[in-house]
Amino acid sequence: MDTGPTKDGLLHTSDYLRYGRQMILDGFGLEGQVKLQRSSVVVVGAGGLGCPALQYLAAAGVGRIGIIDHDKVELSNLQRQILHSEQTIGQQKARSAAEAIQRTNSNVQVNPVTEMLNPLNAISLLQSYDVILDCTDNAPTRYLLSDTAVRLGKPLVSGAAQKYEGQLYIYNLGKDGPCYRCIFPKPPASQTAGTCEETGILGVVTGIIGNMQALETIKLITGLHDGNATLLLFSAIGSPAFRTIKLRARKPTCPACGQGEMSHIIEETDYITFCGGARPNWLEQGLMTG
Amino acid sequence: MDTGPTKDGLLHTSDYLRYGRQMILDGFGLEGQVKLQRSSVVVVGAGGLGCPALQYLAAAGVGRIGIIDHDKVELSNLQRQILHSEQTIGQQKARSAAEAIQRTNSNVQVNPVTEMLNPLNAISLLQSYDVILDCTDNAPTRYLLSDTAVRLGKPLVSGAAQKYEGQLYIYNLGKDGPCYRCIFPKPPASQTAGTCEETGILGVVTGIIGNMQALETIKLITGLHDGNATLLLFSAIGSPAFRTIKLRARKPTCPACGQGEMSHIIEETDYITFCGGARPNWLEQGLMTG
Amino acid sequence: MSTITVKVEFGGGLELLFGNKRVHSISLPSSVPTDGTIAPSNSETPPPAKSDDPPLPINGPIRDLTNGPGEAKTKPLDVQYLMHYLRTRLLTERPELFMEGDTVRPGILVLINDTDWELEGEGAYEISDGDDIVFISTLHGG
Amino acid sequence: MSTITVKVEFGGGLELLFGNKRVHSISLPSSVPTDGTIAPSNSETPPPAKSDDPPLPINGPIRDLTNGPGEAKTKPLDVQYLMHYLRTRLLTERPELFMEGDTVRPGILVLINDTDWELEGEGAYEISDGDDIVFISTLHGG
Numbered sequence A, B: 001m002d003t004g005p006t007k008d009g010l011l012h013t014s015d016y017l018r019y020g021r022q023m024i025l026d027g028f029g030l031e032g033q034v035k036l037q038r039s040s041v042v043v044v045g046a047g048g049l050g051c052p053a054l055q056y057l058a059a060a061g062v063g064r065i066g067i068i069d070h071d072k073v074e075l076s077n078l079q080r081q082i083l084h085s086e087q088t089i090g091q092q093k094a095r096s097a098a099e100a101i102q103r104t105n106s107n108v109q110v111n112p113v114t115e116m117l118n119p120l121n122a123i124s125l126l127q128s129y130d131v132i133l134d135c136t137d138n139a140p141t142r143y144l145l146s147d148t149a150v151r152l153g154k155p156l157v158s159g160a161a162q163k164y165e166g167q168l169y170i171y172n173l174g175k176d177g178p179c180y181r182c183i184f185p186k187p188p189a190s191q192t193a194g195t196c197e198e199t200g201i202l203g204v205v206t207g208i209i210g211n212m213q214a215l216e217t218i219k220l221i222t223g224l225h226d227g228n229a230t231l232l233l234f235s236a237i238g239s240p241a242f243r244t245i246k247l248r249a250r251k252p253t254c255p256a257c258g259q260g261e262m263s264h265i266i267e268e269t270d271y272i273t274f275c276g277g278a279r280p281n282w283l284e285q286g287l288m289t290g
Numbered sequence C, D: 001m002s003t004i005t006v007k008v009e010f011g012g013g014l015e016l017l018f019g020n021k022r023v024h025s026i027s028l029p030s031s032v033p034t035d036g037t038i039a040p041s042n043s044e045t046p047p048p049a050k051s052d053d054p055p056l057p058i059n060g061p062i063r064d065l066t067n068g069p070g071e072a073k074t075k076p077l078d079v080q081y082l083m084h085y086l087r088t089r090l091l092t093e094r095p096e097l098f099m100e101g102d103t104v105r106p107g108i109l110v111l112i113n114d115t116d117w118e119l120e121g122e123g124a125y126e127i128s129d130g131d132d133i134v135f136i137s138t139l140h141g142g
């Protein structure tokens, strides 16, 4: 069906048909489509947030997509992790998700990674991508992703969801955007940081936040984003359901992104102890000596 | 895997595992899950809005789902209609979508309908469902769906999306909620009502509105909805992106839902002429004599 | 006579009729003629209407306020006046897609501070300083 | 002495510490003691703090305002006082999950009228009538 590169930068002549509905938009155009096609995005976590984000990033034509997840698909995931299916129960989530998005768009280059992200591999796994999506489910990995995004100088589109609520931040945005440590310098006590398993989650809440992560990523890549670091709060049972919050600027005193930035913060942080021993259990995996 | 009905109303013992993450939520519980399982929802339009809505309704465990769409899958749909795939191009959208959601949840009873909804079949196609989702793309069908929802006394969760914007209404909600004609008694001139084909659409905008349609439907079924008819406005490039609007009550003078309600409004409305000759082309299909 | 500043927003495609700009800040006199006359920009009394937009060609009929000070029939600034002002001063093309007769055309919803204008008195709503008024076209796509 | 009414909202699970109620409307005196003392409910001067919540057991230390009228050190109502008020009067369990020392515990973000409180002076922000103050816990799930 596809007949090789076109003169103007699109990969295939059929792409005019596939992406035509967005290419005719004001402010998007052929230029936006070529930017998407030349871009690369890595999604950390192929769960409730990662699945919908991946779906729309692939459909929109992002050129290269990394998927990092070391978990396997379980029946309890299918209530919200909509790229997986009854047939892929027991498979690696990264591979199940990769196959699903390839069915939608075989032109996208997809790189599934089934290693667990940890302080030793984070830089090498993430450095080849333009934008990083935090679709994970625990505080230590969220701090690690933020520190790594700062080190690599890349925006981190971070989603979170629990029960009926969701939150969306873009960290390390542009010259002034705060990192996760600018806003939360100290991690919460581990007893307050529940997982979806413990606290529950209404599936479609992850859908809405994951969709917003895909949207913000597409805006960053195509230049539609206004550059302001805001926080989007969502409550499925609140009224109003959404509110947009103006956030502080990057803090000069931040140990990760500030002026006296610790150049070895990733290597010198024991993320598990830092977060009070919460998940993930890197200790069991022998990756860290706590 | 599934081992027959359980004593307390769930279909299968494995459902405790599948839906556990939402069943442990405050205000949801086993009761909410049984309500979902005993409910039926019909999604009119398996396109940009219908696909994400269907995905989360099926994943959450709605018992019976109807899908009404007479179109076939085209390459230009894959930018946003995320239940279809390169392999299902040329197939009926209703069947492609039905197969996709059955892969996620084989316990859901799915009824694909490949007829075009029209004034002669609307009542019979929609009357067996508890909630109706308007995921269509044209004004005449939107008026027809509203009039039919009023006649049947069912809530109509109506989404719309064009370019960078989306809108979500629930029509005919409870005793006081307005219908489409209460708010827009006269249809707009046809030259102002563009389709996605003509005006373009950023795919993930339909994702966000379709997700919100699934959410509102789940809230209506489980009793989590507060009963207020509001309008949600979304702009992917606006700030704030979302705003919630308080809507008027049902109008006593409305020809569809008011006190002097025309009992044959569906039979007596020529929806095509009413909407200035805009799509869909029921005339070509010989269904109406304009 | 005092001045009222109102935030006007367009959506659902209506922004295309207003120079493709979605948000406008507009200053208008708190007291305006009852007859729908839009004061010309160089008028001193009432004070000139201002906006943050560049000057635009005047599309509608402009009449001088010929009433003497004692005769001028005025009313508090309301949404009715604002609509006429927008059509006359801000609209750049196809006025028939914005208004029909004395109100917005079918398919347009007016929102006053995030509330359906029907709950606020529609055109008769008296505008306060800082109000946020949205004109939005209903969407049909999916 | 006048009274200020403030809307207080809890999210991200914090509502569980406050009777599982997300939105509270609270009336407080516009001038409060500087030393963090929370006036007892039966005090007449300053006027009693009120809220739309049912009376709750008092969890924190309550001292009488023993200063005479000329000696009482007061300050305008600020977020610092509000936090102590919430902990003392509204919180129903596990105070250590709300505050740590003199501020909110790590992982809680305070929002003043939809703005990060750090941009508004944090605890020193002086509360105006009608302000909307949100205490939200950061989420980690996905």
Ligand SMILES: [Zn+2]
Residues within 6 Å of the ligand: A178, A179, A180, A181, A182, A183, A250, A251, A254, A255, A256, A257, A258
């Ligand atoms: Zn920082």
Ligand SMILES: [Zn+2]
Residues within 6 Å of the ligand: B178, B179, B180, B181, B182, B183, B250, B251, B254, B255, B256, B257, B258
């Ligand atoms: Zn009606």
